[in-house]
Amino acid sequence: MFLNLIDRSEPRIVRLEEPIRMIGVSTKTSLKTIYKDTMRLGEEYQKAKNLIRNKSIPWAFVAISKDFSDNNSRWEYLMGDVVTSFDDGISKGLVSFEIPAKTYAVFTIRPRFGFLWGLAIGLTKRYIYTQWLPDSKYDSDNTTIGDFEYHDERSVARKPSIDLYVSIKEKNQK
Template sequence: MSGLEVKLEYIDQQTIYGLWQKSNDKTISRDIKALSKQYHAVVSMPEGKVLPYFVLSRNYNEQSRDFELFIGSMIDKGGLESCVLAASEYAKITVKPKLGFLWGASIGEAKQYFYTKWLPKSSFEALNLEYEYHTERSTEKQPTIDIIFAIRRKAIN
């Protein structure tokens, strides 16, 4: 888990368009694959050609491990729902895939680092929304993606 760095970044409000689905820690890989395929069919574009591309989760329930999953981009097309990402300060971790193609392991490691190591020592709290932000960088020879976490400063008592 070494080498992970959390950077704070202000991101302007953006509206993204895509598809929602309920998901769970146990089914997330399958759900992302299926929802992504469905999304690409709606926008009539092959996978990897829609950039920037968002894989978002929100409203995580620690007891049931259920959450809402969203796959989308900036393309506004009939049949897609919108999601507004608020203008705010966010935490960002840039990750590389393990062995050149295993994104899941790298993303899981980054999320674990953020929630168990960085967040408890920071002056921030998580807002139960995070997303993978895929850009042209994710298709390069040495690919990377950003994992973005919605945060806010803790109230001072």
């Protein structure tokens, strides 16, 4: 029923040449609590976003999954604005993170309706990690980051879309 919500096209393989810096909020989450946690974290971000300095222009927002563990299915989830630097400091209660310059598979997500964002992202991630990666010439390279959503002006357009970046390395590569 929901299979037509995701795009099964081959992703773009890109190498980020420069890291992406973000300032925002963070929480620990799990497969059982991710939807509830993202709603709560989104509210926390909305309250704190005016405290974020050095926002990039044009505007961009990221939602990051890192430190995922297969043993307990828990990971850190961060969301916040892309910034040009951390030089002016980070307000109390906020966190910073630098998305590393490395190789990513980029999947574009285009939900049919705005209320389907969470479902479309979840189904796309399930497809990537259970079907695309095992059948591809890549492995997940989640040594510093698993994946991140990149939201920009396209995410608020009439026909919205975002890019989901998945950290990868060629199979059999250490």
